[in-house]
Structure formats: C-alpha cells, structure tokens
Amino acid sequence: MDPASDTLVPKIVVKNFSAFYGSVQALHNVDFAICERKITAMIGPSGCGKSTFLRSLNRMNDFVPGFRVEGSVTLDGQELYAPSVNPVLIRQRVGMVFQKPNPFQMSIFENVAYGLRIQGVKSRSVLSDIVEKSLRAAALWDEVKDRLNGGAFSLSGGQQQRLCIARALAVEPEVILLDEPASALDPISTARIEELMQDLKDRYTIAIVTHNMQQAARVSDRTAFFLDGTLVEVNETTKIFTNPEDSRTEDYITGRFG
Amino acid sequence: MAETVRPEKGLSPFRKVRNLLLGSLTAIAFVLAVTPLLAIIYVAYDRGKSALSLSFITSLPAGFPVGIEGGILNGIVGSLILVVIASLFSVPIGIWAGLYLWDQSHTRMAKTTRLFSDLLLGVPSVIWGVVGFYVFSTNTGYGFHWGFSGLAAGLTLGFIMVPIVTRVTEQALHDVPMSYIEGALALGASRFQMVRGLAIPAAITGIGTGILLGVLNVLGQTAPLVFTNYYNTGIPHSLVGSNGSVGDLAMQIFIYIHEPSKELHVKAMAAALVLTVIVLLLDMGIRLLAWGSRKYAQKNG
Ligand SMILES: Nc1ncnc2c1ncn2[C@@H]1O[C@H](COP(=O)(O)OP(=O)(O)O)[C@@H](O)[C@H]1O
Ligand SMILES: [Mg+2]
Numbered sequence: 001m002d003p004a005s006d007t008l009v010p011k012i013v014v015k016n017f018s019a020f021y022g023s024v025q026a027l028h029n030v031d032f033a034i035c036e037r038k039i040t041a042m043i044g045p046s047g048c049g050k051s052t053f054l055r056s057l058n059r060m061n062d063f064v065p066g067f068r069v070e071g072s073v074t075l076d077g078q079e080l081y082a083p084s085v086n087p088v089l090i091r092q093r094v095g096m097v098f099q100k101p102n103p104f105q106m107s108i109f110e111n112v113a114y115g116l117r118i119q120g121v122k123s124r125s126v127l128s129d130i131v132e133k134s135l136r137a138a139a140l141w142d143e144v145k146d147r148l149n150g151g152a153f154s155l156s157g158g159q160q161q162r163l164c165i166a167r168a169l170a171v172e173p174e175v176i177l178l179d180e181p182a183s184a185l186d187p188i189s190t191a192r193i194e195e196l197m198q199d200l201k202d203r204y205t206i207a208i209v210t211h212n213m214q215q216a217a218r219v220s221d222r223t224a225f226f227l228d229g230t231l232v233e234v235n236e237t238t239k240i241f242t243n244p245e246d247s248r249t250e251d252y253i254t255g256r257f258g
Numbered sequence: 259m260a261e262t263v264r265p266e267k268g269l270s271p272f273r274k275v276r277n278l279l280l281g282s283l284t285a286i287a288f289v290l291a292v293t294p295l296l297a298i299i300y301v302a303y304d305r306g307k308s309a310l311s312l313s314f315i316t317s318l319p320a321g322f323p324v325g326i327e328g329g330i331l332n333g334i335v336g337s338l339i340l341v342v343i344a345s346l347f348s349v350p351i352g353i354w355a356g357l358y359l360w361d362q363s364h365t366r367m368a369k370t371t372r373l374f375s376d377l378l379l380g381v382p383s384v385i386w387g388v389v390g391f392y393v394f395s396t397n398t399g400y401g402f403h404w405g406f407s408g409l410a411a412g413l414t415l416g417f418i419m420v421p422i423v424t425r426v427t428e429q430a431l432h433d434v435p436m437s438y439i440e441g442a443l444a445l446g447a448s449r450f451q452m453v454r455g456l457a458i459p460a461a462i463t464g465i466g467t468g469i470l471l472g473v474l475n476v477l478g479q480t481a482p483l484v485f486t487n488y489y490n491t492g493i494p495h496s497l498v499g500s501n502g503s504v505g506d507l508a509m510q511i512f513i514y515i516h517e518p519s520k521e522l523h524v525k526a527m528a529a530a531l532v533l534t535v536i537v538l539l540l541d542m543g544i545r546l547l548a549w550g551s552r553k554y555a556q557k558n559g
Pocket of ligand 2: 050
C-alpha cells in the first residue's frame with residue numbers, strides 16, 4: 001500500500017443532511033465525509049436509511065415522488081443539490097451498482113458501451129477499447145471475450161454483477177456507489193466482487209452499503225454505522241470493529257440487535 | 259448443485275390426484291380458448307366456401323343485387339384505408355399520451371387525463387359514430403362538412419383507437435422493471451435517452467399489442483361507419499366529399515347478411531373468413547415485428 005493511504009482527502013462531504021419521503025423523515029442531520037481512494041462501508045439494520053443515503057449522493061432519489069432533502073452534499077466542493085446543477089452530469093461522475101444485477105437486454109458489448117453511446121461516442125474502435133478496458137478492470141474480460149455479442153442474460157448472476165460494474169466503470173466515474181452489490185450472489189461470486197473492489201480502490205472512491213458486517217470488515221477502510229436514520233459513528237474500520245466509541249455500535253457489531 | 263428431483267416418483271396418492279386434476283383443468287382451459295376460433299373459421303369456411311376463389315379478393319362486387327357476382331376488393335381496400343387513417347391519427351397521439359401518463363403518473367394532471375381516457379374507452383361506438391357525423395360528415399351546421407367519407411370515418415375510428423393505444427402503452431411501460439430504468443439513469447442517461455433507448459424498446463411488444471388491439475377494434479366496427487361513411491361498392495377516388503365513401507369488410511358482411519339473397523349470405527360468410535384471416539395475419543405480423551425489433555435492440559442498443 002502506498003504511503004499516502006493514510007491521508008484522508010474528502011471527496012464527498014455531507015453536512016447536516018436530512019432526507020424525507022413525503023412527510024416521513026428517513027435521514028436526520030447526517031454529517032459525513034467520503035474520502036478519496038478509500039472504501040467506505042455503510043452498515044446498519046435494514047430500514048435505517050443506508051440506501052436513502054447512498055442514493056442521495058448521485059441524486060438517484062430525484063425520481064422518487066415526494067422525495068426532498070435539506071442540508072448540503074458537495075462533490076469536490078460543488079453543491080450537488082444546487083438548482084444550477086445538472087443531475088445527469090453528477091451521475092456520470094458518481095456511478096452506481098445495485099443490489100440485484102440489472103444488465104440491459106442487449107449484448108455484453110452493448111451493455112458496457114451504453115454509457116458511452118449516450119455521451120455520443122460513435123467510433124467503433126474507441127468503444128471497443130473502452131469496453132475491453134472496463135471488462136478487464138471488472139475482472140470479467142477472460143470469461144466473456146469470446147462472446148461479446150452474446151446476450152447479457154446468458155451470464156451467471158455473479159458475472160452479471162461484474163458486468164454492471166464494468167458498465168459503470170466505462171463512463172470513468174470518480175466515485176462508485178454500491179448498494180449491497182453481493183447480497184444476491186453466492187459466496188464465490190461475492191469473494192470475486194470483494195477482490196475486485198480492492199483492485200479498484202487505487203483509482204476510484206468507493207462507497208458500499210452492506211448488511212453483512214464481515215464484508216464491511218473485510219473490504220473497507222472506513223465504516224459508518226447508521227441507526228434509525230441517524231449516523232451513529234464513522235471511523236476507521238478496525239476502530240469500529242475493535243473499539244467503537246458508541247455503545248449502540250458495539251451492540252450492533254456484537255450482534256445484540258439488528 | 260441441486261439434486262435432480264423426479265416429480266412423479268414417490269408422490270402421495272393425494273398429490274397424484276391433484277396433479278391430474280390441475281393438469282386436466284389446464285387442458286380444459288386450452289380447449290375453451292381454442293374452440294371459438296376454430297369454430298369461427300370452420301363455420302365461415304363451411305358456409306362461404308362456394309364463393310371462395312382468388313377472384314373473390316381481387317374483383318369488385320357486380321351483378322344485381324350488387325355483390326351477387328364479383329368479389330370484395332372494395333371492402334378490403336376500404337378497410338385498409340380506414341385502418342391507415344385511424345392509425346396515422348391515433349398511434350402517435352396514443353403513444354405520446356401513454357408515455358406522458360407513465361412519466362408523470364403521480365401528478366394530478368396525469369390522473370385526470372387517465373380518468374378521461376379510461377372513460378372514453380367505455381363510450382359505445384354508436385355514440386362515436388353520431389358525434390363523428392356531426393363533427394366530420396354533416397353538410398349543414400358546424401363541423402368539417404366532409405360528407406360520408408373515408409376521412410370522416412377514419413378519424414372517427416381513430417378517436418376510438420386513441421384511448422386503447424394510450425392505455426396499453428402506459429401499461430407496457432409500467433411493466434418495464436424499475437431496476438432497468440435506474441440502471442440507465444445511474445449511467446448518466448437523460449430521461450429522454452432512457453425512454454428512447456431502453457424503456458420503449460423494452461415495452462415495444464406491449465405497445466405493438468396495443469396498436470394491434472386498436473386496429474382489430476377498428477376492423478370490426480360497423481356502427482360508426484353507418485353515420486360517417488356508410489359503404490361504397492367501388493374504389494373511391496377521393497377521401498372527402500360526395501364520392502368519398504369507402505368500402506369496408508365489416509359493413510359489407512353486415513349489409514350482405516341483411517339482403518334477402520342466399521348468394522349474398524354465402525358471400526358474407528366468405529368475406530367473414532377473409533376478415534378473420536386478415537386479423538390473424540396482422541396479429542402474427544405485429545408479433546414478428548416486435549420480436550424483430552427486440553432482437554435489433556439487443557444487438558444495436
Ligand atoms: N421510495 C420510498 N418511499 C417511501 N419511503 C421509503 C422509500 N424508500 C425507502 N423508504 C423508507 O425510508 C427508510 C429507509 O429506507 P432505506 O434507505 O431503504 O433503508 P436501508 O437501505 O438501510 O434498508 C425506511 O423506513 C423505508 O421504509
Ligand atoms: Mg437498502
């Protein structure tokens with residue numbers, strides 16, 4: 001690991017952030033920073049607001065009727081929820097991988113090329129290069145290089161999820177958000193995704209939601225514990241799992257509830 | 259690896275009986291679904307076979323009473339004209355409205371629009387016909403003064419088709435999984451790009467079905483034609499004015515059956531068989547088209 005890995009450079013800074021679905025408040029005054037080239041894990045019992053928080057970081061909740069936010073989220077200092085900001089451009093910089101693999105009903109090649117095509121890239125050779133690079137980065141290239149024109153649904157669940165990661169990488173985002181990306185996968189596929197995240201963290205800022213504490217402990221540099229829509233504690237992962245400051249965190253990681 | 263399970267072995271007698279029962283219910287449902295279609299084809303063929311020949315679909319009605327000789331080319335051409343006019347009008351509007359209702363589904367405006375569209379679905383076609391008469395056909399009072407004409411009837415039928423296409427388009431779009439849509443948006447697709455590149459291709463089979471349902475409805479309508487077009491034994495030279503009426507298969511069957519002539523009854527049943535075959539061919543054509551466009555979308559994005 002490089003010596004710089006101990007310095008924390010905030011990439012996304014969240015201040016006094018609250019989120020509402022209609023009249024229901026899902027997040028209460030969260031203060032939090034996601035640091036550059038680190039893996040930040042978010043843990044907490046189901047329904048505590050992890051997905052809501054994650055989806056607020058690339059404005060995916062904009063499509064939920066009645067959703068609204070208060071407070072501030074900045075990406076490299078730029079206010080995400082400012083009226084002048086185009087959320088489409090934010091989503092190109094902050095990519096997302098979902099719980100259930102959701103490849104498009106297209107060929108493997110076209111799945112990875114989709115994000116580039118919508119940006120207007122037409123050159124076949126440029127597309128081919130980036131598709132190959134992205135599939136390699138997602139550790140999927142060797143398995144699919146002979147059937148790039150085959151349908152994405154012919155892949156296994158784990159392969160589909162790595163395809164979705166490749167698809168997200170192809171548009172060269174700065175941040176990748178993963179919402180329980182392995183919860184629908186078998187242990188071997190899960191291990192591959194976790195390895196992959198280690199490979200990716202040299203180049204990307206990664207935030208992962210997981211309800212699997214072992215996974216958070218294995219993959220992340222920093223861990224945040226959410227409970228009932230509030231951020232209870234965020235710290236270095238080793239600290240959270242060995243010596244948490246808040247007794248509720250300790251209760252959760254020792255399995256006393258959740 | 260899951261072990262292979264052999265369903266028949268080691269089942270309790272109760273399970274066996276239940277499987278048999280459910281199996282036979284499925285078979286009965288199948289028979290119930292298939293019988294009417296076969297019955298229609300059989301009866302129409304049996305009653306109309308003596309009139310069937312190639313010239314039946316390539317020549318115009320002749321003789322006296324008109325139709326005793328010749329064929330039903332006027333009806334085939336007229337029905338085609340009506341379907342084309344009705345579709346040109348209703349497909350763009352219906353798809354646009356369906357997209358709008360899907361996209362804005364929670365707004366009050368969309369809810370009101372949906373309510374009205376659904377109410378229109380229930381308006382009896384005879385009422386559309388009467389309104390079409392006053393709006394398009396009548397030569398006195400307000401309206402377009404197009405006379406009994408293909409354009410008047412085509413647009414009236416188009417109005418009947420719009421809520422059908424709207425309804426089915428919206429439903430087909432709602433059936434596109436949310437995860438699919440979010441996948442595209444998370445890659446930085448604009449809403450428009452997502453709709454055009456993903457949602458519509460994914461819903462295309464459903465939208466095609468909606469258009470088909472509308473077209474089939476139009477093909478079977480007679481009541482609106484009674485007031486806006488009536489019938490023409492020849493090929494029209496114009497779509498409006500005093501010579502603007504078109505022939506129509508459903509009207510032709512309706513008129514022939516009402517004539518006190520055995521020969522015309524036979525011709526009516528032969529025409530019914532032709533209409534049924536056209537409907538079945540259209541159905542298969544649309545399915546093929548939907549299938550093809552999905553294949554194309556899979557390949558080319
Ligand atoms: N689309 C939505 N509409 C209304 N309430 C929602 C919606 N999504 C989530 N919620 C509510 O917000 C809270 C947090 O949910 P979520 O962020 O999905 O939690 P987690 O990902 O930690 O399980 C829950 O109480 C949930 O019911
Ligand atoms: Mg969640």
